[in-house]
Amino acid sequence: MKTLPGIEILHVSQKYKSSRDNTLTDISLTINRSDVFGLLGPNGAGKTTLISILCGIIPPSSGEIGFYLDGRILSESERKRVIGFVPQEYAFYEELSPRQNLDYFGAMYNLPKGQLEIRREELLETLGLLKSADKKVSTFSGGMKRRVNLAIGIIHQPGILFLDEPTVGVDVQSKNAIIRYLQEINRQGTTIVYTSHHMSEAEEFCNRIALIDHGRVISEGYLVDLKTENNVLDLQSLFIKLTGEEYRD
Numbered sequence: 722m723k724t725l726p727g728i729e730i731l732h733v734s735q736k737y738k739s740s741r742d743n744t745l746t747d748i749s750l751t752i753n754r755s756d757v758f759g760l761l762g763p764n765g766a767g768k769t770t771l772i773s774i775l776c777g778i779i780p781p782s783s784g785e786i787g788f789y790l791d792g793r794i795l796s797e798s799e800r801k802r803v804i805g806f807v808p809q810e811y812a813f814y815e816e817l818s819p820r821q822n823l824d825y826f827g828a829m830y831n832l833p834k835g836q837l838e839i840r841r842e843e844l845l846e847t848l849g850l851l852k853s854a855d856k857k858v859s860t861f862s863g864g865m866k867r868r869v870n871l872a873i874g875i876i877h878q879p880g881i882l883f884l885d886e887p888t889v890g891v892d893v894q895s896k897n898a899i900i901r902y903l904q905e906i907n908r909q910g911t912t913i914v915y916t917s918h919h920m921s922e923a924e925e926f927c928n929r930i931a932l933i934d935h936g937r938v939i940s941e942g943y944l945v946d947l948k949t950e951n952n953v954l955d956l957q958s959l960f961i962k963l964t965g966e967e968y969r970d
């Protein structure tokens with residue numbers, strides 16, 4: 722894929738009414754169409770706030786965000802169709818089965834019935850959920866719930882996908898399955914923006930990153946370049962070098 726812009730973030734700042742200081746200050750980033758882009762940083766850095774703004778869940782206090790597809794800027798209604806979001810919290814109905822959940826969320830995107838059925842079965846199979854497809858999600862393990870959460874976020878085949886810690890609290894098998902699947906859809910053309918606290922996972926998965934600390938971008942670029950410039954061998958060392966050793970809570 723060529724290096725075309727996917728998302729342009731210009732001077733985004735955010736101040737919650739209840740807090741004294743800005744949570745985000747003057748964030749400007751360009752995310753390319755072909756990227757797996759990691760938003761990384763210590764606890765409380767502002768990653769979830771930024772991803773929530775990018776998904777349109779909360780408006781920024783100031784600044785602008787442009788979404789591009791095939792080199793042209795998307796309208797508000799196009800954005801809603803093109804964007805997918807996999808939140809950190811589970812976003813499904815525990816009392817429903819994966820099949821019922823996918824039918825419900827697919828209908829919310831107005832997917833035609835036949836198309837939805839094909840997509841639903843494809844996702845259940847690829848994410849290893851077929852055998853439990855009619856059982857209540859409340860009975861599932863953490864790894865299975867994460868995979869249901871992912872399936873729901875991508876039911877409408879988004880062109881731009883945001884994921885907030887998609888592999889938190891899951892075993893290696895589920896983590897690998899999720900990352901492999903995300904790599905595949907990125908190869909097929911989906912822009913991916915994700916947050917994680919797993920540095921080895923992010924190192925394997927992302928081509929570009931932004932390190933956020935105290936609500937500001939303190940470093941951004943291609944991971945290989947950042948490691949060379951900072952004379953470190955891995956992402957974890959880069960993270961510690963740039964954000965320090967002290968606790969953030």
Ligand SMILES: Nc1ncnc2c1ncn2[C@@H]1O[C@H](COP(=O)(O)OP(=O)(O)OP(=O)(O)O)[C@@H](O)[C@H]1O
Nearest residue numbers: 737739740744762763764765766767768769770771
């Ligand atoms: N709705 C809100 N109202 C007020 N303050 C908030 C709200 N949401 C988040 N914050 C504050 O904004 C700061 C950034 O939080 P955010 O969740 O965006 O960080 P994060 O980088 O995702 O952290 P973590 O890695 O712990 O998930 C924190 O100090 C948090 O307490």
